[in-house]
Amino acid sequence: MPRLISLPLAAAAGAVLALGFAPFGLASAPVAALALIFSRVTTTVTVRGVLATGYAFGLGYAGAGVYWIYHSIADYGGGPLAGMIATAVLVALFALIPMLALLTGWWAGGAHRLRTPLLALPLAWVGIEWIRSWLATGATWLSIGYTQIDTPLAHLAPVFGVYGVSLAVAVIAGGIAAWLVRPGVRRVALALAVPVGAVAVGLALDRDWTVPVDDPLSVSILQGNIDQARKWDPDERGAILGEYLQMTRERLGDELIVWPETALPVFYQQATQWLDPLAREARAAGSSLVLGAPVARGEARYNAVAVPGDPAQFYYKRHLVPFGEYVPFRDIAGGVLDFVGTPLGDFSAGQSAAPLTAAGHELGVSICYEVTFGAEVADALPGAELLLNVSNDAWFGASTAPWQHLQMARMRALETGREMIRATNTGISAIIGPRGGIRDAGPLFESAILSGSVQPYTGMTPYARWRDWPMAALALFGTGGLWLTGGWRRSGRGN
Known part of the structure; x- marks a missing residue:
């Protein structure tokens, strides 16, 4: 796909992801947006291409999600000019976060057209969400798990926390992305089975913990x-x-x-x-x-x-x-x-x-x-x-x-x-x-x-006992394990 088209499309996908958050509450929007960007990244063959696509996606995500920074600074800080400059800088910095997640997942997936969208990209996404929650005092805004607060996936939260819900969203998106990358009957079955399985796990955990x-x-x-x-x-x-x-x-x-x-x-x-x-x-x-x-x-x-x-x-x-x-x-x-x-x-x-x-x-x-x-x-x-x-x-x-x-x-x-x-x-x-x-x-x-x-x-609740450590360990060790078992080779065979 020509970059003239692909980069605006990636930015639009990032903006669509932001519609999953309140007050819009379109819980399916993050799934659709991540499925699109995961499929695009999986089929990208150069680091430069992944960086460009990921950064465009991040700009749309941050621009639509945290544009309100302008109001805080323009109205109560240094005025409109300071608001515009500060918002532009912060959105530009925030856009680096999803870019890094997509690059990490792409590299760990090693061009494998099932492993990359279904495992590597979701694990890397959640790992980066967790890292940004504490790095440089922490940035927790716009973690994708929040978008599912009114869906059956929310039942995962008392056990695995918001990052467990984020992983469920990303894996569901990954199943759809795997079908988009290589359409077929088996991939359709996978794309349907993953959300059904995630919802089933959520419903199984639906109980009063306190x-x-x-x-x-x-x-x-x-x-x-x-x-x-x-x-x-x-x-x-x-x-x-x-x-x-x-x-x-x-x-x-x-x-x-x-x-x-x-x-x-x-x-x-x-x-x-x-x-x-x-x-x-x-x-x-x-x-x-x-x-x-x-x-x-x-x-x-x-x-x-x-x-x-x-x-x-x-x-x-x-x-x-x-x-x-x-x-x-x-x-x-x-x-x-x-x-x-x-x-x-x-x-x-x-x-x-x-x-x-x-x-x-x-x-x-x-x-x-x-x-x-x-x-x-x-x-x-x-x-x-x-x-x-x-x-x-x-x-x-x-x-x-x-x-x-x-x-x-x-x-x-x-x-x-x-x-x-x-x-x-x-x-x-x-x-x-x-x-x-x-x-x-x-x-x-x-x-x-x-x-x-x-x-x-x-x-x-189990989450109150374990906090974020189980999900952080799964995301980081999972991504590292994929990289060690072949992602670094980037075989390009497109399995």
Whole structure:
């Protein structure tokens, strides 16, 4: 196929893959996109051709999947020009990731027209997904397993995690790609058998891995819908605090009342004259207050979740966002990077995943981006009986990102067998069941109080015990084994 046609087609396939993520939720789109690109890569005969095809695919994938970076920087960072430059650079860098996965799989497959699409490319894809989840602080966005949260393949998640679901998607795509590469009756049977087998395994694993403990708790999630331009304005602090105090008093009597990430527009220590009386008032009504707040400890500043009391409890965010919550190389770059980062200065990372106690139960806490890391959320288990995620997705603007973020939070509930309370500043706040289903959700970009009940759970899913290590080992050793057993020869026989 002429490059003039093949490269735009590869980019279009990458964009189609992104349609599998929320809010579109086209679960078949990643299968179709990967089947097309796997078949194309399998029949490519040069490294240069694989690199070009893979990078074009990555550009379409990243461009359609994380275009919202522009809104974050243009609206709340350095303006439209900075937004365009930063988005172009980040999309260009992200595109290297699928390119590397496709090159690795192509090389390990050794031009074998069954082994390459069915085994080498799926294993390499998942191996690279796992590596990018921790390399250079980690990039977990757009892992393809999230696209199957509402399909039978989701039943794999409590056992194998999101990367197990990713592998199932990639292997199904590989079966179709094997038929596209060499059509025939046997390949048709294979293309049909692989998804049937994957779904059958998922259905066989469909069970309750955890059990309820005690009675459900009443909860109210306060979604203040505070605009970022207003949030850190010193003249607005009193009004913002007053809004949250009023919303809280409306729901006194609910067992849990939750504020979103950094809902407090000042450091926690600067608001104790309001918070301490409110906490006493809440306790007298049978309520526990849980709120997102910046916290100062000496020279260190933390993005935290607090449970006011005597003494107060704090969870400090452990996985910070570079250039959002701290700026690497700030000392070297001087004032060049001052337009990024938090208005309060660089945050420090917390160290403990220990749950917070509220309403007599243990809450496993994650803040914003942390909910995209399955193994880190599982660090709070087995002690945590509920999961709590607080976030401020106002940075994303009116884009697909708030929906994508919610989709990843749903996967964490499914992986751990825990219900999740998700409190966000501008939406989408939600109560998520232990199988990843949305039990209730609030609006987007509206002030709202989401009230309902949550059920504490106990027990450990296999994923909570094993984390990502089984899938990482399978992907890495599997890819390496294929390479050692003949992929390096690149025989070109096209079996």
